[in-house]
Amino acid sequence: MIPIAYPLSLAAILFIIGIIGFLLRKNAIVIFMCLELMFNAANLVFITFSNYYQLIDGQVFVVFVMTVAAAEVAVGLALMVAIFRTKHSIDIDQMNSLKG
Amino acid sequence: MSLNPLLLTIAFPLAGVVVMLLLKAKWKNAIRWTALLTSLVTFGLSLWMLSQFNSASPDLQFEINQAWFSLGGNPIGFHIGVDGISILMVLLTTFLTPLAILSTWKAVDEKVKSFMAFFLLLEVGMLGVFLSLDMVLFYIFWEFTLIPMYFLIGLWGGERRVYAAVKFFLYTMAGSVLMLAGILWIGLQYGSFNLTQLVGSGMIPAAAQLWLFGAFGLAFAIKVPMFPLHSWLPDAHTEAPTAGSVILAGVLLKMGAYGFLRFNLPLFPDASIQFAPWMAGLAVVGIIYGALVAYRQKDVKKLVAYSSISHLGFVVLGIFALNLQGLQGAILQMVNHGLSTGALFLVVGMLYERRHTRLLENFGGLWKVVPVMGTLALITMLSSVGLPGLNGFVGEFTILLGAFGSEAIGSPWFAGVATLGVILAAVYLFHMFQKLFLGPVIHEENQKLKDVSVREILILAPILLLAFWIGLYPKPFFMLMAPAVEKLTTIIQSAALLAQ
Amino acid sequence: MESGLTFNLVPWVVFLPLIGLSINLLFGRKFGESFSGTVASLATGLAFVVSVILAVALANHPEGVTVPLADWITIGSLTVRWAFRVDTLSVVMMLVVSGVGTLIHIYSIGYMHNDVRHNGDEGRYTRFFVFLNLFIAAMMILVSADNFLMMFVGWEGVGLCSYLLIGFWFEKGKNGTGNSEAAKKAFIANRIGDFGLLIAMFLIFVNFGSFEFDAVFSQAAAITADKPGVMLAITLFMLLGVTGKSAQLPLYVWLPDAMAGPTPVSALIHAATMVTAGVYLMTRSAAFYMLVPNAQSVVMWVGAATALFAATIAVAQYDIKKVLAYSTISQLGFMVAAVGMGATVAGMFHLITHAFFKGLLFLAAGSVIQGVERGMHHGDHGTDPQDMRQMGGIRKQMPVTFWVYLIGALALSGIAPLAGFFSKDEILAAAWTSQPGIFIVLALAAFMTAFYMGRQLVMVFFGDARSEAAKGATESKLVVTLPLMILAGLSVLGGLLNLPGLHTLEHWLEHTLGKVEPAHFVWLVAGISLVLALLGLGLGWMIYSRKNEKPFVDPLKKALGPLFTGMENKWWVDELYAAVILNPYKAFAHFMAEPVDLGVIDRIGGGLAAGTRAMAEGLRKLENGYIRTYGLLMLLGLTAILTWLFLH
Amino acid sequence: MTLNDFYSILPAVILIFSALVLLLADLWLSKHTKVVTPMLAVLGLIASIAASILFTGNVENGFGGFILVDGFSRFLVPLFAVTGIFAIGMAYDYLTRMGIQRGEYYSLLLFSVSGMMLMASAGDLVIIFLSLELLSIPLYILSGFAAPKAHSEESALKYFLLGTFASGFFLFGAAFLFGAAATTNLNGIVEAVTSGSANSTFLIIGSGLLLAGFSFKVAAVPFHGWTPDVYHGAPAPVSAFMSVGAKAAGFAVLIRVFSLIFPSLAEQYTPIFWGLAALTMLVGNVVAIAQINLKRMLAYSSIAHAGYILMAFVPFGDAAIRANSVASALFYLAGYALGSLGAWAVVIGMEKEDNQGTEINDLAGLGKRSPLMAAAMTVFMLSFTGIPLTLGFWGKFYLFRTAIEGGFISLAVIGLLTSLVSAFYYLRVVVKMYFQEGDSKFHWNFWTAAVAVFSALVIVVLSFIPGSLFDLAVKALLTGS
Structure with missing residues (x-):
């Protein structure tokens, strides 16, 4: 069995990549993909521990997460489509009319 | 309980408000009469309270201690009562309110209904402050008075009324937030917000007294106001409508001084002794400073406002003399200041109603045009200047005498310098009287001013009569407060003895 | 017992004027001038009657009594009563106040009739008498009080009346505000003095535990032994109060300006009574001053310096009332110096005679002023009716006024056997025996007094009229001249009060002040003072009776140069x-x-x-x-x- | 599944069912009978309150600890439902005026409320995650409900992206908690922590990430960035709903999770909460001063209030104070909820069809034109400031008392001083309404006005008899604490 640190490190790296992507990218869809990356990093952690403890709980959690993520995708993409219709762009840097 | 004079006095103005709410806003005179009658009956009720009051007893009387609710084991009660100190404040409040209402007869013609409602609510708040014996209840009334006063200034005030109203609100609140912290701390430490249980129990250790004194003292010092926390006052006084200024100067400022008497002295006697020289020092600075600044004001109301700072300095000096003369003088001076400064504001209001200006330079020589008003103003001014035979002198003299020999203050220099304030008071007040009433009539508009009406005489006469009474025969007033003040000094002395 | 009842009359010396003023307040305007004047004069006159009754009663019981009326302030150990003190000192003061006061009231009936018309507000006639009665009441409180605090009520009360009366024509004066400014100045200068008195009172209470005269003075010796510094402080702070009220250096500056008040006011308040309150206070507190020699010497030097200083200014004034005002300051200096030397009786004696002749001089000056005013053409604004440079030769038009003025001036100058001679001589004699320095200063002041009175007499009454108004001046009515004549009589005979050898006043006052060794009548001193007086008068006559060019230029101006300019400008003290x-x-x-x-x-x-x-x-x-x-x-x-x- | 299990989630179930019914019913309703939809929604909410009161009495947990029913949830569940009712009451007229009257609003709202309810009684990280999403996803949509209005869309996108970002934090943290305790059940985690079997590194990472996730929901500084923009851009009733419901739900879960885990980590967490509370009070109140838009001001005000509520939580580590800590937070929350809903109702009435009219300046003269609304608004502002004779005063009173009881006097002083700062901007609203002339107009609608007036009345009346509400809050103890 590989040490637990390996998958955890991988998950951490994925999570951080997700965060960095979230902070740096302009395209809303890419940002959303980064968020998915963060979710999946979490999923990886769940799976790792689930395996480590030989417990089913973590895997159950992952199923829920994936379901919810799908719902989020639905809502998120719908939103972005709506925005693209009005603004012809989903560049989040143009989304700063509300501030102060 | 059903016939408790305190409850009736404090609740009656509310009844007036309810009646007024039923009246149509356009029935201005009916509303005015309702307000006036309400306040007069309230005054009558407070006189009835006085007649029932046992002035030989130092204790709180007509106490009501009704459980309200309890919070985390701390019961909070509707606990009110009156003693020789607060009864004078109550009487001052109920006495000045009808006069102030009467002064608005012509001056307030817009939104009369709200004005009168706020005014009576203000009276309830002030009475509540003076009668509360539960710290939380006190705080509620204390803060509550802000609201009607805020609107009185903001809605019926002068040009810079908004600025003044907000400033008034924020300054007062700045002081009271720390007081709330202090109240909560005491309640938590000693399981009670009940003043009668806390006073004299000697429970609060000297170290804690120091910061508590500061927390409470800041609230009261801002309200008094003591130098250098006074800058809300000139604006609030100047911008408030006449009746508001009268109540503000007459009663609201006394809440601060009363707070010192009711809370700081009996609850924190060790700290009071320790801080006495500092408080006295600030008071003396206030006396001189207020007098100096008052002298250079161009606006009469501002002048009177700064004179309040000077006069209230005497009150604080007397309080922190921590002896009988100082304290009794201070309490009497609280009444005196209410009367004389109230009357000064009334006179200024009468001038303003006639000329719509308050600048000194727009007046002059009015004694020739309006001789009766001139005479009334003169007596008012003399009462404020502390002329013997009038009320101000008795208060100031006893305060200075008390402060001069005060062990707590520790040096006669404080009183000595404060006595200079007597000269300076003459400087600014005679300056004011001269600019208003003496000299030639330089402005054509002033030639045709009308002299005081019967209503205006009715407003000023009771105040001036009282001023003479206190000046010539203050004994009943001193007798009324003496037992309670003696009790207070006993607390302080025993604390001083314990500390040694 | 019987005299006890009589003594109980004493509050009426205060009540009567108060009743008078109340009647005038309520009805005065309705019933007109003569009503107001009569009521006010009657009130004061009755107070005089009461004073006389008290004096008679006191003759049998010279130890005096305290008549309590009510408690005033009672806090803890502090008890202050409204209580009157009837003793030989207070009754003397009452007599002077109400006596001279009554005469001045009567005089005012006539004088103010003209004055309100001259100043163009007839409605203010009653107000004058209200203020005047108020003043009498306050002054009576001052002199009859049994304790320092009640005395202070009168003390400030007279200050208020002084304020009100100086500013009586508050819309007049320089730039229209001159009079009110003068009034304010008077009050504030007095308040500075009152500050001293307040501090003195605080010290008294803290150290003596009481404000009552008896209780305080009886402990004076013990306290002095114990805390000499405290006693020095008390006496010096009290002196500050005196310099305010009695117009001594350095607070005298208000008194000359106070001449803005109507002339009866100047006579009553600023010459005869109020300004002597300081002297009264120090006499009353003699028990203190006796114990503190340092304070005594300060007091006498302040008095003597004031006497001389004010006299130099009086020499160079042109305003008929200003001369008298500076003269008053100077004479008050004499009294203060006397008290400082311990010669309290001499001080009191001079206080009384001064009340007579200075009251007379002011009233007569008022008569002159109104005479000149009557001589002014309608619409004549160029003439100042108080400026002596525009007078001259008035003795012909106003003979009665001239004669009484002459008597007053001679009495003031100290010409034997008029009142001033004896009283001033007693002060000089006291100085001669103990304080040669003071003697020289006072003698110099006495000489100058005679000189400026001579100058004034000549400028006003002799020579030729220097203005149309002076030429047209007419004599005043009887209601004005009658009080003048009575006062003239008193000025002549006042010396009898305390004639050398008899020392009536001395014996009268010793019941209150204790035995004071009367200054021996020294012939040499009497001689010197008489010679100085004659010399002064003569010199004045010589210099000023010479023909003078028009416009009038003071002959001394050339002779004395810058010195005269200094005197003329009051040594620039106001400016300073x-x-x-x-x-x-x-x-x-x-x-x-x-x-x-x-x-x-x-x-x-x-x-x-x-x-x-x-x-x-x-x-x-x-x-x-x-x-x-x-x-x-x-x-x-x-x-x-x-x-x-x-x-x- | 026992009956108890069913009862434990009954309120939420009712709402979800109602939401589904609404979706269907709305299809059948003609334009003129649209008013039925909100009515049905309100009925659903009332039914859910009734269910929470009637059927959860002796239920302690459901689904083997997945759902916890205790005083805490019993306090919050009706609060959420009432929030929902208010949000419907003030929305109807607004949506019509803005031309976005669609039945989905109500069903989405019900979904969200059901998520909140589950959140308040969640006993497992899974349930927390699910309810978090259940409450959030409808809110993302509701924020964009006014699409194609740019502001609404922008706010929806911001909320969506940042909300998901925060969910990521939460999820990652939950995973590590699972790693630390080998269970996702809260009580199980507690046992692991107290028995010391939990891996402390994982525990720290997990709990820290969890805290970050929750802080986002309650809008604590520095996790607050979204709040002003979203509240500003979203349709006003949605902002109102968010400012109360979402925040309360965030606090519900924050309190529940940390009250369980916290005691053993008190030493580390007390300073963190201290800092969060202080920072939130400071930034929220200070930045609110600079606002000219009412919506943004209310947003910052809501941030500031989150700081106050966090303050109650600071002394939680002290077992003796724990009950007061929770109770004062809940009490304050209740007072804040009423004030905020009422104030938003006034804003809703002020907003014009072109989304103008919500600047503070637009309130000028309201005192003259709509005295009732102005009076109500004054009550809310005074209550927010903490002036006596409002519920807000008692809230602050209790809150500061708790902080002082825990010995956090300096924090209480920060709270007191920042409430002084807050007086500055709350008063400005009063100044505008009463002391300045203007032609402001409140679009009168009975229901919107009713929300405001009712809230104001409750705030004032309850301030005279706060005892019962205190008792209710004190009873709202958490199981296991």
Whole structure:
């Protein structure tokens, strides 16, 4: 069995990549993909521990997460489509009319 | 309980408000009469309270201690009562309110209904402050008075009324937030917000007294106001409508001084002794400073406002003399200041109603045009200047005498310098009287001013009569407060003895 | 018992004038001038009658009594009563106040009739008598009080009346505000003195535990032995009060300006009675001063210096009342010096005679002024009816006034056997025996007194009229001249009160003041003083009776040069005070009001608010609308939390 | 599944069912009978309150600890439902005026409320995650409900992206908690922590990430960035709903999770909460001063109030104070909820069809034109400031008392001073309404006005008899604490 640190490190790296992507990218869809990356990093952690403890709980959690993520995708993409219709762009840097 | 004079006095103005709410806003005179009658009956009720009051007893009387609710084991009660100190404040409040209402007869013609409602609510708040014996209840009334006063200034005030109203609100609140912290701390430490249980129990250790004194003292010092926390006052006084200024100067400022008497002295006697020289020092600075600044004001109301700072300095000096003369003088001076400064504001209001200006330079020589008003103003001014035979002198003299020999203050220099304030008071007040009433009539508009009406005489006469009474025969007033003040000094002395 | 009942009349010396003023307040305007004048005069006259009754009763019981009326202030150990003291000293003062007061009231009936018309407000006639009665009441409180605090009531009360009466024509004077400014100046100068008196009273109470004369004075010796510094402080602070009320150096400056009041006021308040209150106070407190020689010498030097200083200014004044005003200051200096030397009786004696002849001089001056006013053409604004340079030769038009004036002037100059001779001589004699320095100063002052009176007599009454108005002056009516004649009589005979050898006043007062060794009548002193007086008068006559060119130029101006300019300009004391005290005070007050109060203190709150607002604007920049900023903030928050957790 | 299990989630179930019914019913309703939809929604909410009161009495947990029913949830569940009712009451007229009257609003709202309810009684990280999403996803949509209005869309996107970002934090943290305790059940985690079997590194990472996730929901600084923009851009009733419901739900879960885990980590966490509370009070109140838009001001005000509520939580580590800590937070929350809903109702009435009219300046003269609304608004502002004779005063009173009881006097002083700062901007609203002339107009609608007036009345009346509400809050103890 590989040490637990390996998958955890991988998950951490994925999570951080997700965060960095979230902070740096302009395209809303890419940002959303980064968020998915963060979710999946979490999923990886769940799976790792689930395996480590030989417990089913973590895997159950992952199923829920994936379901919810799908719902989020639905809502998120719908939103972005709506925005693209009005603004012809989903560049989040143009989304700063509300501030102060 | 059903016939408790305190409850009736404090609740009656509310009844007036309810009646007024039923009246149509356009029935201005009916509303005015309702307000006036309400306040007069309230005054009558407070006189009835006085007649029932046992002035030989130092204790709180007509106490009501009704459980309200309890919070985390701390019961909070509707606990009110009156003693020789607060009864004078109550009487001052109920006495000045009808006069102030009467002064608005012509001056307030817009939104009369709200004005009168706020005014009576203000009276309830002030009475509540003076009668509360539960710290939380006190705080509620204390803060509550802000609201009607805020609107009185903001809605019926002068040009810079908004600025003044907000400033008034924020300054007062700045002081009271720390007081709330202090109240909560005491309640938590000693399981009670009940003043009668806390006073004299000697429970609060000297170290804690120091910061508590500061927390409470800041609230009261801002309200008094003591130098250098006074800058809300000139604006609030100047911008408030006449009746508001009268109540503000007459009663609201006394809440601060009363707070010192009711809370700081009996609850924190060790700290009071320790801080006495500092408080006295600030008071003396206030006396001189207020007098100096008052002298250079161009606006009469501002002048009177700064004179309040000077006069209230005497009150604080007397309080922190921590002896009988100082304290009794201070309490009497609280009444005196209410009367004389109230009357000064009334006179200024009468001038303003006639000329719509308050600048000194727009007046002059009015004694020739309006001789009766001139005479009334003169007596008012003399009462404020502390002329013997009038009320101000008795208060100031006893305060200075008390402060001069005060062990707590520790040096006669404080009183000595404060006595200079007597000269300076003459400087600014005679300056004011001269600019208003003496000299030639330089402005054509002033030639045709009308002299005081019967209503205006009715407003000023009771105040001036009282001023003479206190000046010539203050004994009943001193007798009324003496037992309670003696009790207070006993607390302080025993604390001083314990500390040694 | 019987005299006990009589003594109980004493509150009426206060009540009667109060009743008078109340009647006048309520009905005076309705019933007209003669009613007001009569009521007021009657009230004062009755007070005089009461005083006489008291004096008679006192003759049998000279030890005097205290008549309590009511408690005033009672706090703890502090008890102050409204209580009257009937003793030989207080009754003497009552007699002087009500006696001279009554005469001046009567005089005012006539004088004010003209004055209100001259000044163009007839409605103010009653007000004058109200104020005058109020003054009598306050003065009676002052002299009859049994304790310091009640005395202080009168003390400030007379100050108020002085204020009101100086400013009686408040719309007149220089620039229309001159009179009211003068009134204010008087009150504030007096308040400065009152400050001293207040401090003295605090010291008295703290150390003696009482304000009552008997209780205080009986302990004086013990306290002095115990705390000599305290007694020195008390006496000197009290002296500050005296310099205010009795117009001594350095607070005398208000008195000359006080001449802005109608002339009866100058006579009553600013010559005969109120200004002597300081002398009365020190006489009353002689028990203190006796014990503190240092204070005594300060007092006598202040008095003597004032006497001389004021006399030099009087020499160079042109206003008929100003001369008398400076003369009053000077004479008060004599009295203060006398008290300082311990010659309290001499001081009191001079106080009484001075009340007669100075009252007379002022009233007569008033008669002259109104005579000149009557001589003025309608619409004549060029003539100042008080300017002696525009007078001259009036003795022909106003013979009665001239004669009484002459008597007053001679009495003031100290010509035997008029009243002033004896009283002044007693002071000089006291100085001769113990204080040669003081003697020289006072003698010089006495000489100058005679000189300026001679100068005034000549300028007003002799020579040729120097203006049309003076030429047309007419004699006053009987209601005005009658009091003058009575006062003239008193000025002549006043010396009898305390004739050398008899010492009536001395024996009368010793019941109150204790045995005071009367100064021996020294022939040499009497001679010197008489010679000086004659010399002064003669010199005045010589210099001023010479033909003078028009416009009038004072012959001394050439002779004395800058010295005269100094005297003429009152040694620039007013200007000095303005430069050293008034203007700095104004500037300081202004500094406090604007740079400090509005600039600093008022900005504390505003500054805090502005600071918070600036902080708000700064923090607001974080909220820039970019999602990544918010995300970054969250990340920073998370990092902070995790870092903290790992570190702890 | 026992009956108890069913009862434990009954309120939420009712709402979800109602939401589904609404979706269907709305299809059948003609334009003129649209008013039925909100009515049905309100009925659903009332039914859910009734269910929470009637059927959860002796239920302690459901689904083997997945759902916890205790005083805490019993306090919050009706609060959420009432929030929902208010949000419907003030929305109807607004949506019509803005031309976005669609039945989905109500069903989405019900979904969200059900998520909140589950959140308040969640006993497992899974349930927390699910309810978090259940409450959030409808809110993302609701924020964009006014699409194609740019502001609404922008706010929806911001909320969506940042909300998901925060969910990521939460999820990652939950995973590590699972790693630390080998269970996702809260009580199980507690046992692991107290028995010391939990891996402390994982525990720290997990709990820290969790805290970050929750802080986002309650809008604590520095996790607050989204709040002003979203509240500003979203349709006003949605902002109102968010400012109360979402925040309360965030606090519900924050309190529940940390009250369980916290005691053993008190030493590390007390300073963190201290800092969060202080920072939130400071930034929220200070930046609010600079606002000219009412919506943004209310947003910052809501941030500031989150700081106050966090303050109650600071002394949680002290077992003796724990009950007061929770109770004062809940009490304050209740007072804040009423004030915020009422104030938003006034804003809703002020907003014009072109989204103008919500600047503070637009309130000028309201005192003259709509005295009732102005009076109500004054009550809310005074209550927010903490002036006596409002519920807000008692809230602050209790809150500061708790902080002082825990010995956090300096924090209480920060709280007191920042409430002084807050007086500055709350008063400005009063100043505008009463002391300045203007032609402001309140679009009168009975229901919107009723929300405001009712809230104001409750705030004032309850301030005279706060005892019962205190008792209710004190009873709202958490199981296991």
